[in-house]
Amino acid sequence: MGIDKEKIEHAVRLILEAIGEDPDREGLRDTPRRVAEMFEEILAGYKDSEEYTWFTETSDLVVVSGIRFYSLCEHHILPFFGVAHVAYLPRGRVIGLSKIVRIVNKYARRLQIQERMTQQIAEEVSRATGSPDVMVVTEAVHLCMAMRGVRTPAPTVVAAVRGAFATRSSLKDEVYRIIEPHRFRGFPL
Numbered sequence: 610m611g612i613d614k615e616k617i618e619h620a621v622r623l624i625l626e627a628i629g630e631d632p633d634r635e636g637l638r639d640t641p642r643r644v645a646e647m648f649e650e651i652l653a654g655y656k657d658s659e660e661y662t663w664f665t666e667t668s669d670l671v672v673v674s675g676i677r678f679y680s681l682c683e684h685h686i687l688p689f690f691g692v693a694h695v696a697y698l699p700r701g702r703v704i705g706l707s708k709i710v711r712i713v714n715k716y717a718r719r720l721q722i723q724e725r726m727t728q729q730i731a732e733e734v735s736r737a738t739g740s741p742d743v744m745v746v747t748e749a750v751h752l753c754m755a756m757r758g759v760r761t762p763a764p765t766v767v768a769a770v771r772g773a774f775a776t777r778s779s780l781k782d783e784v785y786r787i788i789e790p791h792r793f794r795g796f797p798l
């Protein structure tokens with residue numbers, strides 16, 4: 610999915626007019642272009658590819674914790690942001706640690722809800738590693754809940770717990786122990 614920047618520029622100009630601003634005043638003249646470029650950047654996850662992997666004998670627990678992410682909620686197009694923690698048990702295949710961060714960003718940089726984003730990250734880590742044993746915890750503040758509406762920046766936690774993490778609670782507890790120092794404390798980031 611490519612982003613139609615011209616269309617976004619046009620739409621932003623209309624929004625500026627609709628809120629009673631003068632889109633030709635100095636500070637706003639380049640705003641439609643800036644917003645179009647911003648969307649191209651922060652919604653780049655639609656075009657990210659799947660790369661990866663190499664083989665190993667290990668089956669030891671891997672946890673990448675405290676991965677910061679910034680997403681946009683699909684209801685209000687306002688940011689939600691926080692951290693993601695990704696754990697998996699290799700089944701003869703590991704992926705580069707940076708690829709886990711790339712997977713998080715790939716699904717964060719779209720119009721999202723936190724639950725679907727968390728699930729998609731878990732599914733792709735599972736696909737990439739060939740392991741059904743995956744656990745992803747995301748913690749976020751939603752600006753649509755903070756700046757407007759209920760005006761309550763309550764951090765929201767979503768956990769996708771799959772395979773051995775779901776059947777062995779000691780393994781799940783181990784992940785929560787490991788990620789504890791890297792958990793998201795909400796405002797201020």
Ligand SMILES: Nc1nc2c(ncn2[C@@H]2O[C@H](COP(=O)(O)OP(=O)(O)OP(=O)(O)O)[C@@H](O)[C@H]2O)c(=O)[nH]1
Nearest residue numbers: 682683684689721722723724751753754757758759
């Ligand atoms: N489950 C879930 N809900 C979300 C997420 N982001 C935003 N929302 C909620 O989506 C809902 C949209 O509800 P609507 O009633 O259609 O929109 P609204 O009238 O603007 O709702 P309020 O925010 O309650 O004023 C709101 O309750 C938001 O808090 C998310 O990631 N996951």
Ligand SMILES: [Zn+2]
Nearest residue numbers: 682684685753
């Ligand atoms: Zn929202």
